[in-house]
Amino acid sequence: MQTELERKWERCKPAHVLTVEDWSVSEIHSILDAAETLSHAPKQFSGRGLFAANLFFEPSTRTKISFEAAEKTLGLDVLPFEADTSSVKKGETLYDTVKTLESIGADVVVIRHSKERYFDELRDKINIPIINGGDGCGHHPTQSFLDLLTIKQEFGQFNGLNIVIAGDIFHSRVARSNLDVLERLGANVYVSGPKEWMSKELMSRYVTMDQAMEMADIMMLLRIQHERHAVKMVAGPGEYHKLYGLTAQREKKMKKHSIIMHPAPINRNVEIADELVECKRSRIFKQMKNGVFVRMAVLKHVLDQHKGGFFQ
Amino acid sequence: MQTELERKWERCKPAHVLTVEDWSVSEIHSILDAAETLSHAPKQFSGRGLFAANLFFEPSTRTKISFEAAEKTLGLDVLPFEADTSSVKKGETLYDTVKTLESIGADVVVIRHSKERYFDELRDKINIPIINGGDGCGHHPTQSFLDLLTIKQEFGQFNGLNIVIAGDIFHSRVARSNLDVLERLGANVYVSGPKEWMSKELMSRYVTMDQAMEMADIMMLLRIQHERHAVKMVAGPGEYHKLYGLTAQREKKMKKHSIIMHPAPINRNVEIADELVECKRSRIFKQMKNGVFVRMAVLKHVLDQHKGGFFQ
Amino acid sequence: MQTELERKWERCKPAHVLTVEDWSVSEIHSILDAAETLSHAPKQFSGRGLFAANLFFEPSTRTKISFEAAEKTLGLDVLPFEADTSSVKKGETLYDTVKTLESIGADVVVIRHSKERYFDELRDKINIPIINGGDGCGHHPTQSFLDLLTIKQEFGQFNGLNIVIAGDIFHSRVARSNLDVLERLGANVYVSGPKEWMSKELMSRYVTMDQAMEMADIMMLLRIQHERHAVKMVAGPGEYHKLYGLTAQREKKMKKHSIIMHPAPINRNVEIADELVECKRSRIFKQMKNGVFVRMAVLKHVLDQHKGGFFQ
Numbered sequence A, B, C: 001m002q003t004e005l006e007r008k009w010e011r012c013k014p015a016h017v018l019t020v021e022d023w024s025v026s027e028i029h030s031i032l033d034a035a036e037t038l039s040h041a042p043k044q045f046s047g048r049g050l051f052a053a054n055l056f057f058e059p060s061t062r063t064k065i066s067f068e069a070a071e072k073t074l075g076l077d078v079l080p081f082e083a084d085t086s087s088v089k090k091g092e093t094l095y096d097t098v099k100t101l102e103s104i105g106a107d108v109v110v111i112r113h114s115k116e117r118y119f120d121e122l123r124d125k126i127n128i129p130i131i132n133g134g135d136g137c138g139h140h141p142t143q144s145f146l147d148l149l150t151i152k153q154e155f156g157q158f159n160g161l162n163i164v165i166a167g168d169i170f171h172s173r174v175a176r177s178n179l180d181v182l183e184r185l186g187a188n189v190y191v192s193g194p195k196e197w198m199s200k201e202l203m204s205r206y207v208t209m210d211q212a213m214e215m216a217d218i219m220m221l222l223r224i225q226h227e228r229h230a231v232k233m234v235a236g237p238g239e240y241h242k243l244y245g246l247t248a249q250r251e252k253k254m255k256k257h258s259i260i261m262h263p264a265p266i267n268r269n270v271e272i273a274d275e276l277v278e279c280k281r282s283r284i285f286k287q288m289k290n291g292v293f294v295r296m297a298v299l300k301h302v303l304d305q306h307k308g309g310f311f312q
Helices: A004-011 A025-040 A061-073 A094-104 A141-155 A173-184 A209-215 A229-234 A237-244 A284-306 B004-011 B025-040 B061-073 B094-104 B141-155 B173-184 B209-215 B229-234 B237-244 B284-306 C004-011 C025-040 C061-073 C094-104 C141-155 C173-184 C209-215 C229-234 C237-244 C284-306
Strands: A051-056 A077-082 A108-113 A130-135 A162-166 A188-192 A218-221 A259-261 B051-056 B077-082 B108-113 B130-135 B162-166 B188-192 B218-221 B259-261 C051-056 C077-082 C108-113 C130-135 C162-166 C188-192 C218-221 C259-261
Touching: A025 A141, A025 A284, A051 A061, A051 A094, A051 B061, A061 A077, A061 A108, A061 A130, A061 A141, A061 A284, A061 C051, A061 C077, A061 C094, A077 A094, A077 B061, A094 A108, A094 B061, A094 B284, A108 A284, A130 A141, A130 A284, A141 A173, A141 A218, A141 A259, A141 A284, A162 A173, A162 A209, A173 A188, A188 A209, A259 A284, A284 C094, B025 B141, B025 B284, B051 B061, B051 B094, B051 C061, B061 B077, B061 B108, B061 B130, B061 B141, B061 B284, B077 B094, B077 C061, B094 B108, B094 C061, B094 C284, B108 B284, B130 B141, B130 B284, B141 B173, B141 B218, B141 B259, B141 B284, B162 B173, B162 B209, B173 B188, B188 B209, B259 B284, C025 C141, C025 C284, C051 C061, C051 C094, C061 C077, C061 C108, C061 C130, C061 C141, C061 C284, C077 C094, C094 C108, C108 C284, C130 C141, C130 C284, C141 C173, C141 C218, C141 C259, C141 C284, C162 C173, C162 C209, C173 C188, C188 C209, C259 C284
Parallel strands: A051 A077, A051 A108, A108 A130, A162 A188, A162 A218, A218 A259, B051 B077, B051 B108, B108 B130, B162 B188, B162 B218, B218 B259, C051 C077, C051 C108, C108 C130, C162 C188, C162 C218, C218 C259
Antiparallel strands: none
16 A cells, blocks of 8 residues: 555656645655654765766855765765856756756756746656755755754654744745644744734734743744845844844743754854853754755655665 | 777877877777767776866866766766866966876866867876867867767768758867768768858858758757857847757758757757757757766776776 | 873864974874875775865865865765855854854864964864864965975985075965974074065075075975065066076086975976976975875874774
């Protein structure tokens, strides 16, 4: 009898990883468990002979290097693609560029692109798995998975957890995507931060930072984008920290087992007090470690499907 | 008894691969056969412990990544060289830069440089094989080899084949180089495209696109360089397509077994109709695949010579 | 009983390699001997499964590619970090960037940064070894080690050797660092070049280039930085060569066994006559080769300490 996951992979061949919305609750738990297992396993090199191509049209050192660490730990060979010196500048379409990588021998391609849902024009025509490394301010599934893995490692499950997402949720689709999936997994999700950044819909979940301290099991801080216009309208960095940041003062009021998360890079003393970045509650660098494990799980997963169990 | 190829390698040590003109007909068939064999072989890693350095002074994603895939498939370790942040900017000579890579341990170096015949100052002084990845608008031997392999795979040989090269042949030395070698191999080579782009010598081979359809076994389309002044003098992209491009209409008049080639990146609906890029006759993505195999063959060849049969 | 070196490593865990000043005479001899041994050894791949991250905030092709060759020869996997497209631009601190690499799985990090002693803020807080690939115009220990290895290979030891460092010693802390360590090792160190570039303290060691020819066992030429204001004040390149360079004329007066060194990239016919770059006395390309060996020794050393003898 087929599992839900097997049916899914049959539906869409090759198996792409594009948005968290495409994943059912049980599929998500499967990938998190696979990542957890990989985090304890010795390094594997069975993938040697397979090529991963990383196609980053936007700078993103952290995501790119995390994928590269995952690929190399799995024993994949990595084909580097420098988008700024590429044929894309000569007017080549995204489809032709990806098809070129497929022709040259890539077995899986990781793409980051500024255009939202860039993958819609690719998904049915490319014969190798595509892993979305971020599309515009749209989706970023492996970022969501690493957040989920960090929470699952801590609490074992998601049911009934109180999670407060603090910062510019409205403009961050990754945050809203996290909000959706956390609710699907059974958590209670609240939001905090400047009210100017909340939609009417979000306001029904609003708590102040001081309220958040007392009820949150998980404080998920978002990065303040200094370059964004919106921030200037609210407050300077120091003022922001005082009003909406996780200050050393506030941290003392947090529940005994509650934890702090942040996707990084961090603005110290803006979203979070300098001294809290590596405090006992902080899982910030743990999240980065987990980023490699979920990317390994995702890569292994699509290649197992695509290559008929190469890794098993 | 020595073969012609063995004598050649003895003549020039280390064995460089610089221009197609240096290669005899039988040597060319040898390298194509080696590439064909490699295309069927499982991936090899006997080269581990050897270093390939890729020295690209001009951006060329496609060629660079194809060489890198070839190198890694052979098990070579790759030394990346970023020319734009390099000592070359500090006024170092090309010779000193290549000698540095040799000293650091490169076993073979692939060079792309804007200066025509840059290799003349290097060939007798560098003690590792040099593979020319393109010199200015001069030579690009592995590009020629991949075109030849694609034709040989299709027709088994070159004798009597009618080949039409369409586009800006006059300014493309790679195209003229292809023209020469195809004739040496026994093919009948014609040219098409705007007459403004033809020399007197080329005009003796001129056919219109409509004539080409009816006699060509192979249509070799060239890329229109939008950045080139010449194009503007002729026609806009749409006009060009109608007058000199491979339109959907024209394709219907092609002979039953004839094929379409293009070096990519493609300008869709200029040189070729969008819908023909992946049509049954198109070998465009096959050419890219073959690019990796001919580069593997060339790398293996020079390293076998240089390292005394390391790969055998 | 503990050796001096063992005590040192115990003192500072993880073992960093930051400045030559931190190394005692016997420790220096140990690392040079390890490099010499590695230069004769077959390539080793026992390190596979370990990650080296190269964090270059300043362009330095030669140093970067030399480290990368060393890492790959040891079988390390390399995580590339492109500082110019990185989160550093988003205002991330150096500490957070390095901590990120540690979290992502780097086992050792090589850093080059324009800020002098950038490592002081890192050394006690980062849990993986840091190798200094150059800090501003400060330290560059592996460059010193490769100079020392080249001399030791030639003369077996340092006692009583006459070494003349010629060029802009005053502004080059690497040169002054070399001066110090060479004296600690027993050599007699002199300086030469434009007097305008000498401090009072350096003047007590001053010899003219013509005097240098007759007494030096080793001529260590420094690179003229054309971009530096100071040079213009002294002389044009041709004039500099005549007055302070190693001309073909001068070379003839050198002692029988004396050698020429230069860190490269070379300005031909400025610091040194074109025809002398690869003359019998020149060890310039030998120095580059040695750069890979000392970097292998240093990497192996810190990883052996850090990973408990992984490589043994």
